[in-house]
Amino acid sequence: MNKNKKSENKNKKSEEIEDKEVQSNEALEEQVEKPEKDEEIDFQDKYMRLYAEFDNFRKRTMREKAELIGSASSDIMLQLLPLIDDFDRADANATDDAKALKEGIDLIRAKFVSTLNSKGLKAMDAKEGDDFDLDKHEAIANVPAPSEDLKGKIVDIVEKGYMLGDKVLRYSKVVIGS
Structure with a gap:
């Protein structure tokens, strides 16, 4: 035990x-x-x-x-x-x-x-005879060029373009010669 x-x-x-x-x-x-x-x-x-x-x-x-x-x-x-x-x-x-x-x-x-x-608003300088620039212009029409040297260039400016500082506020509305 x-x-x-x-x-x-x-x-x-x-x-x-x-x-x-x-x-x-x-x-x-x-x-x-x-x-x-x-x-x-x-x-x-x-x-x-x-x-x-x-x-x-x-x-x-x-x-x-x-x-x-x-x-x-x-x-x-x-x-x-x-x-x-x-x-x-x-x-x-x-x-x-x-x-x-x-x-x-x-x-x-x-x-x-x-x-x-x-x-800071500036009008863009666009003149008839200038080269078309996509960064500044908006093509609204294509018309026959009045002369050979205006082919692919601005023929008429419908509305001025404007920039605010370095930014495009409104593109210039232009007619292009073809």
């Missing part, structure tokens, strides 16, 4: 050791899992904050862009108001004198062009 008791004691001790090892392993797993969960929560928090910050940045830049466009538009409109005033004055002082009317219109046009030029 002594042997049985010893054997039972050994079994109990073995079970106790195994239980302690299992508990120890579980405790270690919890210790390992807890920092992983904390890191995961921390990463999720950082991700959400970064996402919210980017979303706010995107909204702010869109709002600033809209304000800038509105500001630029109001600036141009403010500079065009004197032209309306000039037209109103010309209408109020209209006479039957065609020459005076033409001079008034020419002055208003010059002021208008000057205002647009101050904003």
